[in-house]
Amino acid sequence: MAEARTIGSISVPNVQELAGTCNGPDEQIPERYIRPEASSDEAIKNNHGDMSIPIIDLDKLISPQSSQEECVKLRSACQYWGFFQLINHGVQDEVIANLKRDIVDFFSQPLDTKKEYTQLPNSLEGYGQGFVFSEDQKLDWADMLYLQVHPSDSRDLRFWPTSPASFRQSIDAYSSETKSLALCLLEFMAKAVGAKPESLLGIFEEQPRGLRMTYYPPCRQSDKVMGLSPHSDVVGLTLLLQINDVQGLQIKKDGRWLSVDSPNGALIVNIGDTLEILSNGKFRSVEHRAVINPNKERISASLFHYPCENMVIRPLPEFVKDGKPRTTASQEKKIKENTRCRNLGIAMAGARSVGSLPVPNVQALAETCNGPDEHIPERYIRPEASSEEVINNYQGSMAIPIIDLNKLLSPQSSEEEVVKLRSACQYWGFFQLINHGVPDEVIANLKRDIVDFFSQPLDTKKEYTQLPNSLEGYGQSFVFSEDQKLEWADMLYLHVHPSDSRDLRFWPTSPASFRHLSLLNRRCLKVGNPLMHTHQRLKAWHLCLFEFMAKAVGAEPESLLGLFEEQPRGLRMAYYPPCRQADKVMGLSPHSDAGGLTLLLQINDMQGLQIKKDGKWLSIDAPNGALIANVGDTLEILSNGTFRSVEHRVMVNPNKERISAALFHYPCENMVISPLPEFVKNGKVKYRSISYLDFMKQIFTQQLDGKSRVETLKLDQ
Known part of the structure; x- marks a missing residue:
């Protein structure tokens, strides 16, 4: 969820480095790390008997002969302790040994090497610390590396270390091995209280998991730090793996802290707040902490299992047999606040959770069926491509408006140009933007690299193929059935903002300049890095356009800026191969764009864009250097129809490929899309309200179909 991607920690000193400087006999620990409670609370060590953390044997849980007895022990552990040690868990010794070795090796590397994976300001993923939100907050004596490990297409590989060389493989193997283990435990937990296993499995199966690897440096004054x-x-549910032989975990039991010693090879399992609420308090999430050893570092790895992200967390009916929900308002508030930080997977939730069916590569197909005797496959035949009238070489009142950004910004000409902008958005929904301020060199570099990417062999491009449940990457979109008509195009779609939503698996490394190598520091952007730099330049201009659009109708600029500033943006680069029978195929089906605003850059000199105006198709010729801007469905609804999203399509040339790049600007994800009060001055609301996520779900689960989405939201006037 994008909201999770806007949460992060304030940057703080590296504790491993700090420990190296303040562990001498005369050195002082910085005040922010001094924790009086570290030594003031009594801790019970070497506990046994009734004060010993329960041990659950997975073999006994699974065995028909011992399952019932072990289930009773499991229920007791979850109900009275919230923690237990799991033995005979089935995770291969080799998998655990490899992960332990690589985690130790990672934290043993020089600081500069580890800093290559530093957290971004608005993300919890990467190397650093978590949950630091103020400059005077007390700090933990630890460094961590946090990674999203599941679903696989949520992994941000910028933060997955490549050193040690086997580290990524070790993490992936451990994540895979423990996947079924957690589900098995949830199944037996449900059985232990007489509930159906599906009651919990359906909430946690195939849901997000995150791995936090933590390094606790030694501290000679360990009784002063936490x-x-x-x-x-x-x-x-959390699965904790102790990486080395130094203990430090303590749990709170009956008001006292108990030290937990993990036997070699065991996993420590604990209940989370979410599961306590779902179970109506039958299972308990328990307060715990980590203390420091004075002589040696401690290292651990916690695997967190999150629930289905769009659910409302409340007691499940299967756990409320007496009719008394036990969830408190404070518990629900705690879950609501903390859940924002739990899924670091995506910026556009809709786009990341659905995808297209795989279809043939059109560029390769074009090479095989462009001969005089070759036939185009039936799925690409589109009779409407030649049946509707098209107006070419239009001028005067039938010419697409041209908006000059310099004139919008100039006090002398702004008022007149704003009138033209309103007219363009109201009656056309499209306009050409000139003098937009993006340097010619930046645009030329981007054009060159996009052309070079699509010119590469198919096998090279397929390295960036879309995954089954994602629209990102190389392929096609909006293909949802085996008999659906297909478009004569291939595309590369990338999330470009926010920066921590970028899935670099799909960002080509060839050509070498195609993506920026220093993604972690925006100040490193250079003109020679076209994809990143063009995106940054266009970011400023699209906000400028929103500002003037609001002014054009007498609304406050913030009415639109607040909805689109720092919100998700996606870049679709499309390649339309030539087709000798161009009148039989369609490059892009008639549709309107879902977002707020689209900026289109024509990559080569081959035109093909057509818009629908007064029931006729008009061909759009983009002047060299101009951008084409168009209003999206979201902006039409927000403006209560003052601005129009217009149906458009792309036609194919018989002799030469067409290439374009469209930058889509989406609104705040958690909003409800409805006409803004500033645009409803006569009191007549023209569109029904809909949550943005529901709106996007409709879009990404249906083939393109004109303006049908918006039409269904219109109210009868």
Whole structure:
């Protein structure tokens, strides 16, 4: 969820480095790390008997002969302790050994090497610390590396270390091995209280998982610092793996802290807040903390299992047999606040959770069926491509408006140009933008690299193929059935903003300049890095356009800026191969764009864009250097129909390929799309309200079909 991607920690000193400087006999620990409670609370060590953390044997849970007895022990552990040690868990020794080795090796590397994976300001993923939100907050004596490990297409590989060389493979293997383990535990937990296994499995199966690897440096004054502050986990279930032989975990039991010693090879499992609420308090999430050893570092790895992200967290009916929900308002508030930080997977939730069916590569197909005796496959035949009248070489009142950004910005000409802008948005929904301020060199570099990308062998491009449940990457979009008509085009679609939503698996490394190599620092942007730099330049101009659009109708600029500033943006680069029978195929089906605003850059000199005006198709010729801007469905609804999203399509040339790049600007994801009060001055609301996520779900689960989405939201006037 994008909201999770806007949460992060304030940058703080590296504790491993700090420990190296303040562990001498005369050195002082910085005040922000001094924690009086570290030594003031009594801790019970070497506990046994009734004060010993329960041990659950997975083999006994699974065995028909011992399952019932072990289930009773599991229920007791979850109900009275919230923690237990899991033995005979089935995770291969080799998988655990490899992960332990690589985690130790990672934290043993020089600081500069580890800093290559530093958290971005608005993300919890990467190397650093978590949950630091103020400059005077007390700090934990630890460094961490946090990664989203599942679903696989949520992994941001910028933060997955390549050193040690086997680290990524070790993490992936551990994530895969423990996947079924957690589900098995949830199944037996449900059975232990007489509930159906599906009651929990349906909430956690195939849902997000995150891995936090934590390094707690030694501290000679260990009684003055805290490795990890007292807390309970917000998740459903946590699996803790002790990486080395130094203990430090303590849990709170009956008001006292108990030290937990993990036997070699065991996993420590604990209940999270979410599971406590779902179980109506039958299972308990328990406060725990990590303390520091004075002589040696401690290292651990926690695997967090999150629930289905669009659910409302409340007691499940299967756990409320007495009719008394036990969830408190404070618990629900805690979950609501903490859940924002739980899924670091995506910026556009709709686009990341659905995808297209795989179809043949059109560029390769064009080479095989462009001969005089070759036939185009039936799925690409589109009779409407030649049946509707098209107006070419139009001028005067039938010419697409031209908006000059310099004139919009100039006090002398702004008023007149704003009138033209309103007219363009109201009656056309499209306009050409000139003098937009993006340097010619930047545009030329981007054009060159997009052309070079599509010119590469198919096998090279296929390295960036879309995954089954994603629209990102190389392929096609909006293909949802095996008999659906197909478009004569291939595309590369990327999330470009926010920066921490970028899935670099799909960002080509060839040509070498295609993506920026220093993604972690925006100040490193250079003109020679076209994709990143063009996106940054256009970012400023699209906000400028929103501002003047609002002014054009007498609304406050903030009415639109607040909805689109720093919100998701996606870039679709499309390649339309030539087709000798161009009158039989369609490059892009008639549709209107879903977002707020689209900026289109024509990559080569081959035109093909057509818009629908007064029931006729008009061909659009983009002047060299101009951008084509068009209003999207969201902006039409927000403006209460003052601005129009217009149906458009792309036609194919018989002799030469067409290439374009469209930058889509989406609104705030958690908003409800409805006409803004500033645009409803006569009191007549023209569109029904709809949540943005529901709106996007409709878009990404249906083939393109004109303006049908918006039409269904119109109210009868």
